[in-house]
Amino acid sequence: MSENVIELVNVRRYYIVGDFCVKALDGVSCSIRKGSFTAIMGPSGSGKSTMMNLIGCLDTPTSGFIKIGGEYTNNLNEKELADIRNRRVGFVFQQFNLLGKQNALENVMTPLLYAGVSGRERRERAEALLERVGLKDRMKHLPSELSGGQKQRVAIARALVNNPDILLADEPTGALDSKTGDQIMELFQDINDEGRTVVFVTHDRGLGMRCKDQIYIHDGKIVEGY
Ligand SMILES: Nc1ncnc2c1ncn2[C@@H]1O[C@H](COP(=O)(O)OP(=O)(O)OP(=O)(O)O)[C@@H](O)[C@H]1O
Numbered sequence: 001m002s003e004n005v006i007e008l009v010n011v012r013r014y015y016i017v018g019d020f021c022v023k024a025l026d027g028v029s030c031s032i033r034k035g036s037f038t039a040i041m042g043p044s045g046s047g048k049s050t051m052m053n054l055i056g057c058l059d060t061p062t063s064g065f066i067k068i069g070g071e072y073t074n075n076l077n078e079k080e081l082a083d084i085r086n087r088r089v090g091f092v093f094q095q096f097n098l099l100g101k102q103n104a105l106e107n108v109m110t111p112l113l114y115a116g117v118s119g120r121e122r123r124e125r126a127e128a129l130l131e132r133v134g135l136k137d138r139m140k141h142l143p144s145e146l147s148g149g150q151k152q153r154v155a156i157a158r159a160l161v162n163n164p165d166i167l168l169a170d171e172p173t174g175a176l177d178s179k180t181g182d183q184i185m186e187l188f189q190d191i192n193d194e195g196r197t198v199v200f201v202t203h204d205r206g207l208g209m210r211c212k213d214q215i216y217i218h219d220g221k222i223v224e225g226y
């Protein structure tokens, strides 16, 4: 039996908007195995991003428990949570979220600055990752000088630079054409083959069906398929 690297136990995330309560997640329990490649699917507004943000410790649940690497996150202090965010989890977003005034190399180096890594090592690690994602000849380009697929490759290199064991990607191919999206999925597959746990959100059933593990969400609840 392989171990679970992520566990959610009866997780709720409610948002109060005026006198209305939005039940973005409403009692979700699930486990994600170490080294697995999991697709989270469901219609718009079903709670997928909410779930990803909770897994990545960018947000905390209204109730319920989340375990990362066997540890309950609600027992952790701010510093320990920041440590999970910085070292255990890499994030990739639909809109890339690159810093527009920094070139590809600087974008990838930035998380290492916060991790206190020396200048030389920052550069070496960032260069190696950009080469790894096929952007050896684009290191000095600004995001505005890159294609969508290239921007997403920079974002993936940045997500990997602290060597996380979990990679979370929220609609990583949503802003790309299908061919470019397929290439990005191949890159995620390689990253998974290295032993990292990959969890990604997609609207695209075809993409999701290719994954061995799938989680379907509907109206904040896990359902058997949709
Ligand atoms: N900060 C917030 N305040 C209030 N309601 C929110 C907030 N964030 C999300 N919601 C609501 O929670 C529900 C789930 O949102 P979420 O972003 O998780 O959906 P999603 O499945 O990622 O959708 P999409 O596929 O469109 O990205 C939605 O009804 C949304 O309106």
Ligand SMILES: [Mg+2]
Pocket: 048, 049, 050, 170
């Ligand atoms: Mg979303």
